[in-house]
Amino acid sequence: MQVSSFKRFICFIQLGISCFFLFKTLKIANKADSELHSSSTESSKIRRLPQAICIGAKKCGTGALKDFLSHHPLIATPSVYEVHFFDNNEEYAKGIEYYRSLMPRTLASQITFEKTPKYMVIPEVPKRIFSMDSNIKIIIVACEPKRRAYSEFIKRLQSKYTSRRFRAFRFQKDQILIINGEELLQNPAKPLIEVQQFLDIPAVLTSDNFVLDEKKHFFCFLKNAKMSCLNDSKGKTRSEGGPKFSEEFTKEADAFFETYNKELFAFLGVKILQGW
Ligand SMILES: Nc1ncnc2c1ncn2[C@@H]1O[C@H](COP(=O)(O)OS(=O)(=O)O)[C@@H](OP(=O)(O)O)[C@H]1O
Numbered sequence: 001m002q003v004s005s006f007k008r009f010i011c012f013i014q015l016g017i018s019c020f021f022l023f024k025t026l027k028i029a030n031k032a033d034s035e036l037h038s039s040s041t042e043s044s045k046i047r048r049l050p051q052a053i054c055i056g057a058k059k060c061g062t063g064a065l066k067d068f069l070s071h072h073p074l075i076a077t078p079s080v081y082e083v084h085f086f087d088n089n090e091e092y093a094k095g096i097e098y099y100r101s102l103m104p105r106t107l108a109s110q111i112t113f114e115k116t117p118k119y120m121v122i123p124e125v126p127k128r129i130f131s132m133d134s135n136i137k138i139i140i141v142a143c144e145p146k147r148r149a150y151s152e153f154i155k156r157l158q159s160k161y162t163s164r165r166f167r168a169f170r171f172q173k174d175q176i177l178i179i180n181g182e183e184l185l186q187n188p189a190k191p192l193i194e195v196q197q198f199l200d201i202p203a204v205l206t207s208d209n210f211v212l213d214e215k216k217h218f219f220c221f222l223k224n225a226k227m228s229c230l231n232d233s234k235g236k237t238r239s240e241g242g243p244k245f246s247e248e249f250t251k252e253a254d255a256f257f258e259t260y261n262k263e264l265f266a267f268l269g270v271k272i273l274q275g276w
Contacts, residue, residue: 045105049096050112052137052199053129055166056120059151060143060181063234064219066115068192071209071221074201076104076112083114086129087122096132111199126169136175138166139195142264143181144276145257146245151237178268182275188219 054062063081070077085091085099103112119125120140129136166176177198179191189207196203210219213229220229245253265272 041107045107047100047103048106048112049100049132050103050114050136051133052111052113052139053119054113054115054117054139054141055125056117056140057142057148057181058117058120059148060117060141061184062115062117062141064184064188064230065139065141065179065191065195066113067228067230068188068205068209068221069113069195071223072196072201072205074110075199076106076110078102078104078112078114082116082118084116084118086125087116087118089124092124092128099132111201113199120166126166126171130169130171134170137199138171138176139198140176140178141181141184141191142178142273143185144273145260146250146253147237148181149253150245178264180273180275182273185218186275 054065056062066077066081069075080102083099083102085102091098103114106112119129129138177195179194184191187207188210189205192205193203196205209222211222211227212218213220213227216229216235218229218235220227222228261276
């Protein structure tokens with residue numbers, strides 16, 4: 001076989017393999033979709049405690065993560081935007097069955113997922129989550145700290161940023177996934193694929209599901225030719241190319257965050273995160 005026809009042959013094989021996997025993924029998604037909505041399965045749904053929680057960081061795109069993930073047929077999220085069970089003493093005192101009552105009804109094959117970014121900054125939270133389920137999966141959206149601080153500053157003057165407490169508690173490293181909030185903003189398919197792999201569910205959310213809203217400069221979710229974007233409370237600081245920091249502020253803030261960033265990169269085993 002000549003070199004060029006050999007290359008063509010390899011391309012056909014690769015295309016065939018890609019089509020096979022795409023077909024398989026779509027089949028799983030369609031099957032899961034129709035199974036999940038049939039009336040016989042509807043009656044067997046019960047409320048379950050979450051198997052995965054996004055604990056923060058606040059203003060890093062946790063809302064986008066929840067919104068995008070909720071389109072996955074094997075993910076179910078509570079109807080309230082944030083649950084605030086583990087961070088609030090009064091709520092926590094109501095007990096775990098109360099917490100369960102806030103969760104959606106699901107099949108055993110589905111994963112219940114909730115996000116409350118405040119969980120990351122309240123010292124009691126890791127212990128409380130651990131005592132509910134020591135095997136739970138924790139997701140953290142980390143983002144470039146200057147931009148995060150600015151976003152928070154715009155919303156209200158308050159800031160704290162830590163994930164160490166969760167490691168210091170007895171959660172194992174492979175129970176915690178940290179995704180890059182800057183990527184979530186610029187190329188959401190990549191972190192979403194990481195999350196689906198981490199949750200052991202078929203990667204049905206792919207780059208085909210995300211489309212850039214040219215006006216807001218944010219990615220929206222695309223399903224059955226319908227575009228669904230986050231509401232206008234999100235994206236205040238990052239539209240039109242994002243905040244323009246002065247050179248002086250950039251220098252000062254970078255110097256302040258340098259040690260923390262280095263610690264995070266060392267924890268993740270990377271030199272730098274894209275967009276930081
Ligand atoms: N696709 C998409 N659409 C809209 N917004 C997006 C998206 N992806 C990431 N972001 C960024 O998410 C920031 C808000 O973060 P959170 O959802 O974690 O905020 S909160 O803690 O729940 O208040 C929000 O910050 P602000 O610009 O300050 O509103 C956005 O920059």
